[in-house]
Amino acid sequence: MMRLIGRGFLGSLALAFLAAATPRAAQGVITLAQPPAAPNPSAPGTPPPRQVPPDVSALQAAQRIPDNDQKIAAIEKWSKDFPESGSRQQAYTALFDTLVKHRPTDRASILDAAQKGIDAAQEGFRASGYSRFAGALLTAGIFLEDAAVMAEMGLTVFEDEQNKQMQRARATHLGTLGRIRIKQGRVADGEKLLKEAYAANPDIPSALIGLAEVAEGRKDSKVALDYWLQAALTGRLSREDRVKLEATYKNAHNGSVDGLDGVLDAKYKETSTNPVHADTYTVTAARSNRLVLAEVFTGAGCGPCIAADLAFDVAMERYSRKDLAVVMYHMHIPLPDPLTNQSTVERAKYYNINGVPSYAIDGSLLGGGGGDRSYTKRIFSRLVLDIEKELETKSGAELTLEASLAGGVLKALATPAGLGGEGNAVRLQIMLVEELLTYSGENGIRFHPMVVRSIGGANSGGFTVDRGAPVAVEHVFDLAQITEGTQKYIDDYEKTRASTQPGFAFSRKPVAMNSGNLAVVAFLQDEKSKQILQSSYVRLHD
């Protein structure tokens, strides 16, 4: 039996909100959770209000300094203190504006701030950065030559960004025409168009499938298989296309599909790398006894979840499982996701999650939202601040977790302690996770870590804990029963979906669990504030 012990004292973060994708959303247009509970200082165990992240509060403080020289110095210091902050563009814009107003002859500093502000902008928004700074110089009537260069750069970058977007969109139409030409027997014309489409956008499955079929037509099975593999990794193969891929693979592998997923895994690793890398976390003197818990609501068919998924991948590289436990709840948003199950849906209801990606650190929902791969760094930088703050916050309880697996039955024994007699109601959650699943969803992500397969308790709602006299809770996960339940859930979902979307079918249903790939995550959660008091994590394999 493997064992991991967490213990400690009440943490500090209150539930804060909300999954706001836009400033308008932040005003309450979409609701992904409920308003924060008012803190009651007299009640033991009531957490203080959630604080603004340190980079944001430091920048706000710097901008409020009335003396301009001191303000400039403070923002410059801030940029050194928080080189990875997602607020860099805002900081350099504030610095630029202050310099233009109060040091209008300091050309080098003004242009340096502008360039850094442009560099900090996300891909696709650099053109507007150039225009913004050029316009400010024009308004101030200074350095018009530099302003003209900036505006010209803005124009060039804008045209470039638009052109890239247009070429990718055009690829869809090229692909359609290419397949028509092939159907008409004009194979050479069709192949040329498909190759053009592929060059403009290598993620268009129709072009890849068309090229695979052309290669098959000329009996070039190696090239055909390569195109089929690429098409599979887009996550957009229909069930019929999957059968064709397997047929091509079998032709090249003595009539067997064995090893196909391994080949896909290898190709994915070859072609898809995380844009962010992080150093291993070094334990600080202020490190507490808390195991931080990240709960992530995501979807394999969710485009904006890419950045969040990749950011949590990096987080799992940076922090060991003694520092950070991550659980991923898959959802059918916006497209159906066969990694979803009834437990993950119930957990989304608990947090009132309306959209994905959404994520909570120790029960505190962050701003939420993701984006394409270019947003990964921004999200990761924000996560680091929240995770490391929690790492230095004492836990609110002790939690011992033991787990064993034998004969397809996983027994988890969670023992809470140190809760104190008074305070809000506390619930114990025990979750079964599969540490790594491979499945190519429509967003192209293939490796899915920490996939929640089952949550203990009635309606996946966990177990009541008596604060004054907590007792150990044993929960048994019967793997066969869970797999059967998940299979039924996915089959029923597929049937319901097909009733409104004729022809709908999952290309794969990865419901079977690999018993050599399991872990259990348990945690204690304050029912009122949703704050996680302490978590524990046990792997069931080496």
Place this chain on the structure above:
Amino acid sequence: MIKAVAVLAIALAAQDQAPTPIRWSAQPRAPDATASGVIMVQVTAEIDEGWHLYALDAVEAGPIPTRFSAGPADAFTLQNRDIEKEEPKRALDPNFSVETAYYEGSATFGLPIVVAGGVTSGEHRLEVTVRFQACTTRICLRPQTATMKLDVEILDPERVISAATR
């Protein structure tokens, strides 16, 4: 002339869904209807900046298209084929890696709703339901349903004819 207002009342959408970046409202456009006749209802979506409301056309491997229905089913049927709609924008959607059709800012739809032959004259509650999905480049919402309730008065056809011939 007895002919009166056929669709009386009305209705801003009964927003029985959670607050969303898309707000729906409905009002009657063609006010005359008898049993077996057609009520035209104008439905408007106000869409917050940055959000996409997906159009009525299904896109393979794309988002759930917007879908309307009318009820109660024994009294009202939406003629889906004849829905009046604005032309949506079309673009390669990074959330789905396919070209999608969507609305930004606002969208208006004209819904022709057939009154069943056996519906008695008098006031009836018409329910228009819309199921839709919305995304920005940073988040996608789960499919949501909004129901708009309108009180409509179905005219007695004999009284309408009588009034017309008087």
